[in-house]
Amino acid sequence: MANAIRTGSGVQESQSDTIAAQAYDLSVGYPNDTVASGINFALPIGQAMALIGTNGSGKSTILKTMVGLLAPRSGKLTVFGGRPTASASRIAYLGQFHNAGFILPLRAVDVVSMGRFPLHGLTGKMDSRDFDICMEALRTMGAEKLADIPLRSLSGGQQQRVYLAQVLAHRADLLVMDEPTSGLDAGGRELYLQAMNSELRRGASLLVATHDIREEARLCQQVMLLARRVVAFGPPEAVLNTETLLETFGIVIGGDTGAAVPECRHSHTEGEPAAAVHKRKLFRIR
Ligand SMILES: Nc1ncnc2c1ncn2[C@@H]1O[C@H](COP(=O)(O)OP(=O)(O)OP(=O)(O)O)[C@@H](O)[C@H]1O
Numbered sequence: 434m435a436n437a438i439r440t441g442s443g444v445q446e447s448q449s450d451t452i453a454a455q456a457y458d459l460s461v462g463y464p465n466d467t468v469a470s471g472i473n474f475a476l477p478i479g480q481a482m483a484l485i486g487t488n489g490s491g492k493s494t495i496l497k498t499m500v501g502l503l504a505p506r507s508g509k510l511t512v513f514g515g516r517p518t519a520s521a522s523r524i525a526y527l528g529q530f531h532n533a534g535f536i537l538p539l540r541a542v543d544v545v546s547m548g549r550f551p552l553h554g555l556t557g558k559m560d561s562r563d564f565d566i567c568m569e570a571l572r573t574m575g576a577e578k579l580a581d582i583p584l585r586s587l588s589g590g591q592q593q594r595v596y597l598a599q600v601l602a603h604r605a606d607l608l609v610m611d612e613p614t615s616g617l618d619a620g621g622r623e624l625y626l627q628a629m630n631s632e633l634r635r636g637a638s639l640l641v642a643t644h645d646i647r648e649e650a651r652l653c654q655q656v657m658l659l660a661r662r663v664v665a666f667g668p669p670e671a672v673l674n675t676e677t678l679l680e681t682f683g684i685v686i687g688g689d690t691g692a693a694v695p696e697c698r699h700s701h702t703e704g705e706p707a708a709a710v711h712k713r714k715l716f717r718i719r
């Protein structure tokens with residue numbers, strides 16, 4: 434885990450020029466409800482981290498806190514060395530739910546161009562380079578042909594590709610994405626992985642809430658397992674094992690299909706404990 438120094442109580446402060454985001458004993462939640470506490474991590478610049486957990490475990494709440502939509506309940510959170518709102522223009526945020534019901538019939542390319550707003554302001558003029566960047570982002574997500582179609586006429590997966598193109602068009606330093614592959618078909622998921630690898634190579638950092646354990650494990654250097662508390666945190670090969678997944682989800686996630694299967698129904702090699710088989714399969718994900 435590069436740059437993050439783990440201690441008994443969490444992660445010590447690191448230099449802000451190498452760390453995109455850092456949490457120290459962070460609690461997140463809403464006015465009358467602390468959703469998760471004891472969150473400690475350091476996300477190095479150019480690396481990716483996944484939040485994985487059950488429905489209602491706090492993934493979206495953490496991401497909203499990361500981008501300044503919610504204030505921390507307690508503890509400390511820094512993004513590029515300051516408060517999240519101080520770096521708003523450097524962060525691209527993809528929320529879990531999107532509004533396709535615009536009053537004006539915005540075309541897909543118009544929605545992607547919103548990804549350029551943080552660089553120009555709402556009233557700033559976009560030039561041909563901005564337009565090229567938006568078209569390239571749509572192309573990256575295999576959605577170039579959708580450019581002139583009203584967003585609300587597109588399917589759910591097509592809309593998701595457009596919103597991912599919006600994130601790419603930002604060319605942000607930190608991408609915070611809530612279930613980015615939701616609704617995507619197999620081709621879309623592959624394009625997403627390629628796009629994210631390219632963002633990492635560009636030097637961007639990624640923080641992703643997801644249910645796609647295998648896919649994100651291919652992408653992320655760090656994984657946090659959540660169940661309204663931090664069950665485990667660290668590199669995927671250390672964190673994703675039978676015990677932690679069972680503790681998080683109440684069932685074992687594994688098998689050749691990647692589907693969630695109850696532990697008792699999973700067949701295994703004679704003489705080899707089921708846990709060892711699950712662990713071996715999970716380690717093949719990278
Ligand atoms: N606006 C809100 N006000 C109060 N409580 C909320 C609000 N939004 C979410 N919660 C609660 O916070 C908890 C965590 O919700 P959160 O949306 O972070 O879960 P999640 O891990 O993203 O789940 P999912 O996988 O279903 O998206 C849930 O118990 C939820 O009911």
Ligand SMILES: [Mg+2]
Binds near residue numbers: 529
């Ligand atoms: Mg969520």
